[in-house]
Amino acid sequence: MHIPDGFLAPNAWVPTWAIAIGWISYCLKKTRSILNDKTIPLMGVMSAFIFAAQMVNFPIAGGTSGHLLGGVLAGVLLGPYTGSLVIAVVLSAQCLIFQDGGITALGANIVNMSLIGTGGGYLIYKLINSIWSGPAGKKIGVVTASWFSVLLAATACSLELAFSGTIPLKVVLAAMVGVHAVIGVGEAIITFLVWSYVMKVRADLLYSYQLMGVNHE
Amino acid sequence: MNRRDILIGLGIALLVAIILSPFASPHPDGLERVAEDKGFLEKGEGKPLVVSPIPDYTFPGIQNEKAATAMAGIAGTLVVFGLGYGLAKLLKK
Numbered sequence: 001m002h003i004p005d006g007f008l009a010p011n012a013w014v015p016t017w018a019i020a021i022g023w024i025s026y027c028l029k030k031t032r033s034i035l036n037d038k039t040i041p042l043m044g045v046m047s048a049f050i051f052a053a054q055m056v057n058f059p060i061a062g063g064t065s066g067h068l069l070g071g072v073l074a075g076v077l078l079g080p081y082t083g084s085l086v087i088a089v090v091l092s093a094q095c096l097i098f099q100d101g102g103i104t105a106l107g108a109n110i111v112n113m114s115l116i117g118t119g120g121g122y123l124i125y126k127l128i129n130s131i132w133s134g135p136a137g138k139k140i141g142v143v144t145a146s147w148f149s150v151l152l153a154a155t156a157c158s159l160e161l162a163f164s165g166t167i168p169l170k171v172v173l174a175a176m177v178g179v180h181a182v183i184g185v186g187e188a189i190i191t192f193l194v195w196s197y198v199m200k201v202r203a204d205l206l207y208s209y210q211l212m213g214v215n216h217e
Numbered sequence: 218m219n220r221r222d223i224l225i226g227l228g229i230a231l232l233v234a235i236i237l238s239p240f241a242s243p244h245p246d247g248l249e250r251v252a253e254d255k256g257f258l259e260k261g262e263g264k265p266l267v268v269s270p271i272p273d274y275t276f277p278g279i280q281n282e283k284a285a286t287a288m289a290g291i292a293g294t295l296v297v298f299g300l301g302y303g304l305a306k307l308l309k310k
Contacts, residue, residue: 001248004261032308040309041218044302045226051297052230055238055274055290057246064250065242086301093297098289099269102261157248166257175255179247205218 001069001150001157001180002094003109005102009164016160017107023115024088030081042205043082046074051090053194058186066183069153071117072125072146073191077198079207080122087114108160112153121149139192146191150184151177227298234290238274239283 008016035043050070057065070090074083091109094100101109128141154176162169199206218226245253252258271277276288 001246003248005266006261006263007252007257028308031305035305035309037309038218040305041223041302042226043305044298044300045218045223045230047301048227048230048294048298049233052234052238052290052294055234055241055286055293057241057244059242059244062250063244065244065246067241067246085304089300089304090297093293093300096267097269097271097293097296098274099265099267099272100274103266154247161257166260167255171255172251175251176247179250183247202222 001109001112001153002091002101003105003112003157003160005104007102007164007166008105008108008160009166010104012160012164013104013108016111017104019115020088020107020110023084023119024110027081027084027088031085034079034082039078039082039205042078043086046078046083047086047089049194050074050086051093053190054090054094060179060182060186064179066180066186068187068190069113069117069150070191071113071149071153072121072142072187073194075118075122076125076142076145076191076195077206080119082207083122084114084118087118108157112156112160116156117149117153120152121145124148139196142195143188143192146188147184150180150187154180227294230294230298231291234294235287238290239286241286 050068050073053068053070057067059065071087074086077083078086088110091101091106091113095103095106122145125141125145128144129137131137132140155173158169158173158176161167161172249258252261271289271292274286274289276285276292279285279288
């Protein structure tokens with residue numbers, strides 16, 4: 001869902017860059033107070049893993065593919081602020097090194113996949129947790145939030161494209177939501193599998209556990 | 218997270234980049250598909266504004282396409298690891 005240069009007009013990419021800078025600054029401030037010696041390397045490892053996983057496009061119907069965005073994965077493992085930074089680091093590297101996503105559109109891509117994908121996705125995860133407590137609620141939360149994070153990012157992307165005058169909103173929104181409803185299933189499956197694995201082997205690294213002061217190391 | 222954890226985590230990321238990424242689906246992703254179907258794909262096909270060292274995840278100078286992708290994956294994974302780790306270190310200074 002990386003928007004290239006040329007898709008967005010200045011009336012869309014300038015304000016989204018401003019929002020992205022504000023969000024990143026806020027996340028940097030919050031992360032500074034959360035990180036500790038044990039979790040510093042985790043930020044590097046998560047960035048590396050999400051970058052690598054994003055390279056693996058999986059096929060969906062109709063000659064189309066999707067790949068992990070990783071917003072909710074980063075959010076549940078590192079918390080919404082550090083997780084958002086991880087996604088922003090990945091997006092920036094993809095843009096500058098691999099020509100994946102445009103430099104003018106980087107702000108919009110950060111808004112869609114970091115602010116909305118991680119921040120918004122994490123909110124959905126917490127909301128479900130508050131309704132449905134316990135391990136089952138966590139599982140349902142991870143799966144549901146992952147799926148919705150992709151849908152919400154696709155919706156935001158559609159709004160930016162429409163606002164730019166690239167394509168009418170009702171045309172792009174239906175198409176984007178339709179295809180990402182399927183891609184979101186892949187997102188939910190991968191996120192659930194990776195999250196379950198980390199829960200099993202190193203639950204002490206998880207953000208929610210750190211907040212509770214549980215640390216096994 | 219000790220040295221062993223870091224190596225395991227980074228090792229898993231590298232394995233994904235080396236083993237899985239060369240076999241990724243070559244089909245357009247969701248946004249590209251919509252752009253193609255709705256006729257605005259060409260808007261994004263102008264000259265790139267920044268010159269990227271490894272455009273389109275293909276490491277330059279490697280003939281074999283799968284090897285070029287795997288190499289790009291290794292380079293990217295290591296660079297992004299460094300960036301994430303470095304940023305965290307800077308924040309804690």
